[in-house]
Amino acid sequence: MIKLHGVSKSYNKGAVKAVDNLSLSVKPGEIFGFLGPNGAGKTTTIKMMVGLLQSDSGTITINGYNIEQEPLKAKSSLSYVPDNPEVYEKLTGLEYLNFLADVYRVPARIRKERMERFLQLFEMTQAVGDLIQSYSHGMRQKIVLIGALLHEPEVFILDEPMVGLDPKSAHNLKEYMREHCNQGKTVFFSTHVLEVAEKLCDRIGIIRRGQLIACGTMAELKQQAQNEGSLEKIFLELTEV
Numbered sequence: 001m002i003k004l005h006g007v008s009k010s011y012n013k014g015a016v017k018a019v020d021n022l023s024l025s026v027k028p029g030e031i032f033g034f035l036g037p038n039g040a041g042k043t044t045t046i047k048m049m050v051g052l053l054q055s056d057s058g059t060i061t062i063n064g065y066n067i068e069q070e071p072l073k074a075k076s077s078l079s080y081v082p083d084n085p086e087v088y089e090k091l092t093g094l095e096y097l098n099f100l101a102d103v104y105r106v107p108a109r110i111r112k113e114r115m116e117r118f119l120q121l122f123e124m125t126q127a128v129g130d131l132i133q134s135y136s137h138g139m140r141q142k143i144v145l146i147g148a149l150l151h152e153p154e155v156f157i158l159d160e161p162m163v164g165l166d167p168k169s170a171h172n173l174k175e176y177m178r179e180h181c182n183q184g185k186t187v188f189f190s191t192h193v194l195e196v197a198e199k200l201c202d203r204i205g206i207i208r209r210g211q212l213i214a215c216g217t218m219a220e221l222k223q224q225a226q227n228e229g230s231l232e233k234i235f236l237e238l239t240e241v
């Protein structure tokens with residue numbers, strides 16, 4: 001579902017190497033956690049995966065489509081939730097959701113059913129008619145999540161999705177992520193909440209200074225790190241400068 005091969009990205013005319021020859025793959029039916037310290041290259045990697053940034057070298061394939069050679073096909077099969085929910089404040093929540101459903105060509109009957117389901121899931125039914133500019137940070141995160149799920153993407157990519165969510169909504173999102181992958185689809189997400197990654201993810205990748213330094217199941221990470229402790233202990237040991 002997701003393949004990165006030899007992907008690199010530099011800033012400041014090559015002076016800062018944000019991502020350095022990164023290769024990894026994520027299979028159908030898998031929740032993949034992407035971890036790393038601040039500035040490790042997580043968000044840069046994700047932005048290249050969804051087509052917001054162009055890599056300097058390497059290839060990125062989403063659901064069989066090269067993100068640079070077939071961007072529309074690749075993007076139509078994925079959804080992306082950024083770490084900071086930037087939304088059209090002058091629209092109501094409902095107008096925003098209908099706009100996204102139009103972009104992804106979700107038929108009227110299907111979009112209505114899905115909207116009702118996800119609005120209930122994230123407790124946004126009462127607020128969906130309000131202007132987005134009146135929403136709290138958490139409510140904006142919820143409306144972005146709902147919009148991202150309307151076309152039921154094959155690949156669901158999230159950058160720090162739990163930030164700003166109340167405990168119930170965070171729980172419901174985790175439950176949906178597992179349900180999504182049980183249908184043979186893929187979830188790729190970055191997080192600093194290591195307990196969530198340890199409990200939720202099928203496999204985990206750890207990036208430091210733009211390079212993938214460990215990747216695998218919890219059992220495989222313990223073996224790689226020669227540490228039988230928690231993910232937090234493994235993470236701290238592997239990323240120590």
